[in-house]
Amino acid sequence: xxxxxxxxPASSEEERWLVINGRRWRRTDPCLPEDVxxxxxxxxxxxxxxxxxxxxxxxxQAVALARRRVGKAKHGLGERGPYWWEEPETARVMxxxxxxxxxxxxxx
Numbered sequence: 001x002x003x004x005x006x007x008x009p010a011s012s013e014e015e016r017w018l019v020i021n022g023r024r025w026r027r028t029d030p031c032l033p034e035d036v037x038x039x040x041x042x043x044x045x046x047x048x049x050x051x052x053x054x055x056x057x058x059x060x061q062a063v064a065l066a067r068r069r070v071g072k073a074k075h076g077l078g079e080r081g082p083y084w085w086e087e088p089e090t091a092r093v094m095x096x097x098x099x100x101x102x103x104x105x106x107x108x
Contacts, residue, residue, distance in 0.1 A: 029078030031089040044073035
């Protein structure tokens with residue numbers, strides 16, 4: 001099945017990867033709506049902050065929960081999990097929105 005024109009995968013390595021100090025990092029999925037990216041990055045920041053605070057407090061359970069938030073946010077952004085450029089845009093956006101719902105559930 002041929003993808004629809006708006007579902008074309010990114011063709012450039014520069015669109016897929018960011019290189020810092022010789023290490024490759026997967027870029028955020030460029031097709032995600034800005035509001036979704038903003039919320040996922042906010043959740044990522046909360047998770048990273050939570051990891052730092054929990055480590056300082058010596059709370060292993062809180063570290064694990066904060067790392068879970070980080071992992072989910074990175075999956076939603078496309079920075080972990082399946083390569084975003086190998087999937088249709090619609091599936092990627094749906095996954096990101098689903099991750100936001102899962103992150104909201106962590107707060108309840």
